[in-house]
Amino acid sequence: ETGVTQTPRHLVMGMTNKKSLKCEQHLGHNAMYWYKQSAKKPLELMFVYSLEERVENNSVPSRFSPECPNSSHLFLHLHTLQPEDSALYLCASSQDLNTYEQYFGPGTRLTVT
């Protein structure tokens, strides 16, 4: 595997479910990001991690809980989501926080029913 991978690619969950999204980067980068892409809206930055420490949390509801166990892996734990949380969730990585060039995964298409 090369680049940034995300699993699952598609996820349908009910509002009472708990699920997790996984991201893995094979680029040796030190910074990782979660974005939300909704229809007709610009990409929204959700979380930023650098060397496994969270450095930014853009007013994201607590029903989204990130985890970064090491510099290659990033998770987004989901619980009691709302239908408006349905979106494409994109993971990205960069060499470090000073490098704007980010590499994106293919995303997880989440549908909340």
Place this chain on the structure above:
Amino acid sequence: AQSVTQLDSHVSVSEGTPVLLRCNYSSSYSPSLFWYVQHPNKGLQLLLKYTSAATLVKGINGFEAEFKKSETSFHLTKPSAHMSDAAEYFCVVGAGTALIFGKGTTLSVSS
């Protein structure tokens, strides 16, 4: 604060004709600017980047963009469109630890 405005939500061209996707930026200092492309059901791919070196930036797949400070613009061009160029294009500015994305321009290419 940094921001970008993509002036067209949708651009349609015929195969073999030039492509112009327009982007204006707002920045209080010399910006880092990018164009990303997103094909259907795919993640975003970096097309090109401007980081205060040459004002004319060449990217992948024949795309290029020109940084014009006097016009605060960073328009994306390609001399001849190909069917495979049909995608969503995002103009992006670097801001602190984050990237600020425009709303995107959908490029349609007809044969």
